[in-house]
Amino acid sequence: MITLLDYGAGNVRSVRNAIRKLGYSVKDVSKPEDITNAKKLIFPGVGSFGSAMKILEEEGYVEPLVDYIKSGRPFLGICLGLQTLFEGSEESPKTPGLGIIKGYVKRFDDESLSVPHIGWNDVKLKKRSMLFSGYKGEKFYFVHSYRAVPDESNKDWILATTDYGGEFISAVQKGNIVAVQFHPEKSGKAGLRILKNFLEADNLNEYRYQGIPKSKNKTKLAKRIIACLDVRTNDEGDLVVTKGDKYDVREKGRVRNLGKPVELARRYYEEGADEIVFLNITGFRDFPLKDQPMLEVLRLTSKNVFVPLTIGGGIRDYTDSDGTYYSALEVASEYFRSGADKVSIGSDAVYAVEEYLKHGKTGESSIEQISRVYGSQAVVVSIDPKRVYVESPDDTDHNVIKTEIPGPNGEEYCWFQCTVKGGREERDVDALQVATICEKLGAGEILLNCIDRDGTKLGYDIELINHVKSAVSIPVIASSGAGCVEHFYEVFTKTDVEAALAAGIFHRGEVSIQEVKEYLKKRGIEVRL
Secondary structure, eight states: OEEEOOOSOSOOHHHHHHHHHTTOOEEEOOSHHHHHTOSSEEEEEOSOHHHHHHHHHHTTOHHHHHHHHHHTOOEEEEEHHHHTTEEEETTSTTSBOOOSEEEEEEEOOOTTSOSSEEEEEOOEEOSOOGGGTTOOSOOEEEEESEEEOOOGGGGGGEEEEEEESEEEEEEEEETTEEEESSOGGGSHHHHHHHHHHHHHOSOTTOOSSSSOOOOOSSOOOOOEEEEEEEEEEOTTSOEEEEOOBTTBOEETTEEOOOOOHHHHHHHHHHHTOSEEEEEEOSGGGGSOGGGOHHHHHHHHHTTTOOSOEEEESOOSOEEOTTSOEEOHHHHHHHHHHHTOSEEEEOHHHHHHHHHHHHHOOOSOSHHHHHHHHHOGGGEEEEEOEEEEEESSGGGOSSOEEEOSSOOTTOOOEEEEEEEETTTTEEEEEEHHHHHHHHHHHTOOEEEEOOTTTTTTOSOOOHHHHHHHHTTOSSOEEEOSOOOSHHHHHHHHHHSOOSEEEEOHHHHTTSSOHHHHHHHHHHTTOOOOO
C-alpha cells in the first residue's frame, strides 16, 4: 500500500493513476496518523510554497511528516515536494520549509530566460541511485519558477542536477529519502520507470547497476510539440473533436467530427506529443460544474496519458441555473482534481485586462485567483487576435508593427486586435496589452493563436509571434496555421517560442508528431524523441 499526501492543491490524480497503472494500491492521507503509519509515502507538491506549507501546518501534517522523513522510511517528493524539504523559498520569504536539507530555494533570475521553466529537460546524475535504475538519458517534464541551487552545505544530498541558465538541483537522495524537481507522472514511460523503481525498491540504497550513466556537460530544454483538441458537442449531441477554418467549425452546415477526445488524446500520447490541450468550445460550459462532460474527459484521459494536460474554456466566475455561484478558483480546482495540470483562460483574460486598464490590479481576476493558490505555472492565457490594418501608426493608439504582409489596400502597418467568445466579438485591446498585463496578473504561459491563420495551412504568423514574444518573459506557445513539418522548423528558427501547437494536420493524419520531431532533430532543433 502506497500512502499519498494530497493536501488539496493541484493535479495529483495523475500520480494516483500512475501508481495504480503500475499495479499498486493507494491510500490518501486524511489525518496526521496516516503519515505516521505509512510504509511508503509520496508527496506530490503542486502550487505555491507558502500556500502548501500553510495547508500542511493547518492540517497538522508538518510534525508527522518531518518525523516520518527522519525515520528513514521510503519517501518520494515531487516538484514542490522537493522544494519544501529545504529551509525556505524566495516565493514565500516569511514561510519556513520543513528544514530537512540546509539551503534555500530561489527564483530563476537570468533575465534572458523564460520563467517558469516549462518543458522537457535532461538530468545529470551525480551518484548512483536505485531511483534511476535503467535510466538511458531520457528527458523529464519540468514546470517551475523556483529552484534549489547546489552548494556545499547540501552536497551530500545532490543526486542530479539540470541546467537552465545556471545549474539547479533536479533530484536529491539520502538513504530512502528521495525527491525530484520534475514530474515523473507527467514524463511518459521514462517517468513511469522512476516511479516503478521507487515503488519496487525495499531499500533505495541498493543498486542494480555499477557506476553512473554518462551525462551531458550541459542539459538542454526541448522545444515542445503540442497536440490541441477542440472539443464540443456535434449535431447529434455527442462529444467530438472538431477543427475550425478561421474559427468556423461547420462544413456543409454540420460540425466537423474528427474523432473522440479520449481516444485521440491517448493516440497522441503514444505518438510522442509533449503535451495535450483540450479546448472546450461548446455550450455545456454554462451547465452546473458537476455536470460538465469535460471533467469526465479529463478523468478518463489521465488514466492512460502521462504527459501534461491543459484544459481551456469556461474558466471564470459564474452562477449556474439553480443559483449556485462558483468562483474561477473553484472551477479551476475541479479541473485540477479531474486530471488537468494547467488551465487556459481566454475571454476572461481579455476582460481582466480591460478591468486592469481601468482600475489596476484588484486581486479578483481569474488569473490572480488561480495563480495565487496553484502558482503561475498552472495558468495559461489563450489570446485570439486578428490583424487590423492601418495606413500609419498614428491612426491608432494600439501597438503597431510594420508588416511584410500588406493589407487589402496596400497598408504597411497593422495591429493585432483581441477577440472573445471564440473569435466572434472584437474588443478594444491588442495582443501586446493582453500578454504583458496578464503576465503582471500572474499568468505563467501564453497560448498565442491567430484568427487570420487558423485552418489555412499557411504557417504560423511569425510577425505576431515575435511581436508578443519580445515583450514578455514567460513562455509562449505558437498556434494556428501549421500545414507541414517545415512550418514547425520555421517557427523555431525565426522566433524564440518554447512550443508549437497544431490540431487539424494531426487529426487528419496529414503529418504525424513523430515526423515533425524527426524533421526538427535532423536540423538541429532540440526535441524529445
